[in-house]
Amino acid sequence: MDAAIIDLDGTMVDTLGDFVVALNAMLADLSLPAVERHFVEQTIGKGSEHLIRRTLAHAGAAPERFDAAFARYQYHYLAINGRHAELYPGVEEGLRQLRAAGLKLACLTNKPGAFARPLLAAKGIDHFFSFVFGGDAFAAKKPDPLPLLKTCEALGTPPGRTLMVGDSSNDAEAAHAAGCPLVLVSYGYNHGQPVHGLRAEAHVDRLDQLDLAALRRRP
Ligand SMILES: O=C(O)COP(=O)(O)O
Numbered sequence: 001m002d003a004a005i006i007d008l009d010g011t012m013v014d015t016l017g018d019f020v021v022a023l024n025a026m027l028a029d030l031s032l033p034a035v036e037r038h039f040v041e042q043t044i045g046k047g048s049e050h051l052i053r054r055t056l057a058h059a060g061a062a063p064e065r066f067d068a069a070f071a072r073y074q075y076h077y078l079a080i081n082g083r084h085a086e087l088y089p090g091v092e093e094g095l096r097q098l099r100a101a102g103l104k105l106a107c108l109t110n111k112p113g114a115f116a117r118p119l120l121a122a123k124g125i126d127h128f129f130s131f132v133f134g135g136d137a138f139a140a141k142k143p144d145p146l147p148l149l150k151t152c153e154a155l156g157t158p159p160g161r162t163l164m165v166g167d168s169s170n171d172a173e174a175a176h177a178a179g180c181p182l183v184l185v186s187y188g189y190n191h192g193q194p195v196h197g198l199r200a201e202a203h204v205d206r207l208d209q210l211d212l213a214a215l216r217r218r219p
């Protein structure tokens, strides 16, 4: 393995609290009812536009309110970014192990890049990554394989030797289609579905439990 591409929300940082606070502040600005934590947990993973469209529909609002909603959401998210979010246990150590094993690292998230970069910095893990690509970096988001292929290109590593680490079917489908080996974490969001049902080289409970030796033995 030459490099690893790591997902952000639900894999490195538990950002559910940030999403709930920003969405509910947006809804309050639009005089719409608040959403439940459970709804947000099942809906995150496919980027901000998807989340806001689904949230407006859930709140019974017209889709035409998207532009106003998105502007308020960006304002509130940036204001609280990282305040209601925690690194998952084992993340820092796991990233350290990957770097110590000589892998180049990229963070690839469906979250906008303008949210992702300050969040990684606030949690003290930005220095591990050679590249950080948000959901707005390329012409398509995960589960499309394009962002993984573009990230491999930036890393200069072939997809077959570039490990994808993620928490959801978006990461899994993108990795399979791009030809990247895949490790899934058991604790993320995955739209409320058990992640063990998804095909992967390995499932782990913590990032510092990646069996690098086993992954390195792959051809
Ligand atoms: O912002 C989202 O929808 C989730 O982003 P992720 O790709 O880091 O899980």
Ligand SMILES: [Mg+2]
Pocket: 007, 008, 009, 010, 011, 045, 166, 167, 168, 188
């Ligand atoms: Mg994720």
